[in-house]
Amino acid sequence: MFKFKITCDQATTICDKSQYRKATLLEILRLRIHFINCKICALYTKQNNRMSRIFKKNMREDAFCSMTKEEKEAIHTAFQKKTSMN
Amino acid sequence: MRKKGKHTLHPDKWIDLYADYLYNYTMARVSKPEVSKDLVQETFFAGLKSMKSFEGKASERTWLVAILKRKIIDYYRKINSNKGRAEVRMNFYSDGDNQGDWLEERVPQTWGSDADKKMENEELGGVLNDCIEKLPEKYAMVFKMKTLRDFSTEQICKELSISSSNLWVIVHRARTQLRRCMEDNWFVK
Incomplete structure (x- = not known):
């Protein structure tokens, strides 16, 4: 038989997926059926929607466009050592 | 240099041609500059070592990316086995009659009527970043790939070699922990 009853852990996982x-x-x-008996998960869901808005607005990518010249030099030196050994 | 297919390898030019590309590729997945640099370097070394097996079917870059992908999976497995496992504080009972219920002390609190106003506050971004920093690395890695960089579920699963249920458990744990952290440090203080 189809199981309607889920735990709060499962309910919040579904809520996270739905984000x-x-x-x-x-x-x-x-x-939805879980919410009828569980106000806690209903509250979690409301806050989770808010969290999604917060992530969208406040999570920014750090600038990571390239390595510095020195960093490349360092790899280059290590690299040459390897090549000369081969 | 070997010629079988139409592509050839020129390791002396790798760093100039591909270091930035590979570094960006890695950063978008592991988010850590130091780790990314190491992985790129390892990729070049591994490429040098296995030059003999290059058949020239794919371009040089594609071939290097394939090596890098293995390195990223290895790295993910390493953080997964080291420290990623137990230290997330659980929000739900893990066994007994009430398995899956909210732990009493972890039950979400009401955020109060000023929550909307608090969401507009500029300092919120800093608090959020602190909370993300506190996540175990593997949770942060998957969470950022999914939330910040919009990787598809299928792609993350493939690139980190994990199942989709595993992915959702990780996203779920990251999000419940972040919700909790924001509650303690921002909304209910």
């Missing part, structure tokens, strides 16, 4: 639009309809249904 990336990766939860299935069946999972969303289970989550």
Whole structure:
């Protein structure tokens, strides 16, 4: 028989998946049913949506476009050592 | 230099031609400058060592990236076995009758009526970064690939050689920990 009942751990996992639009309809249904008896996970979900907005707005990529000239030199020197040994 | 296929190898030019490309490729996955540099260097060395097996079917760069991919998987396995395992504080009972329920002390708190206003505060970014820094490395690595860099689930699974259920467990743990950290340090203080 189809199991509707899920634990809070499973419910919050579904909620996390849904933040990336990766939860299935069946999972969303289970989550909704879980909310009827669990206000904690309903609150988690509300806050999780907020967290997604926070991530979107505040997570930035550090600049990591290239290695410095010195760093490349260092690899180059190590590299030449290896080549001369071969 | 060997000629079988149409491509050939020129190791003396590797650093100039591919160091930046490989470094960016690595940074987008492991996020750590020092680690990325080491992995790129290891890739060049490994390439040098296995030049004989280059058949010229793929371009030089593709061939080097294939080596680098193995290095990244190895690195992920290393952080996974070292420290990535136990130190995430659990949010749910892991066994007994109430397995899967919220641990009492981990239950989400109400964030208060000023939560929306607090989300606009400029200092929030700094607090968030501190929280991400506190994540175990493997959680941070997967979480950033998924959330910041929009890698597809399939791609992450393939590149780190993990199952999709494993990936979601990691994302779930990272997110519950970040939610908790932001609650303690920002929303409910």
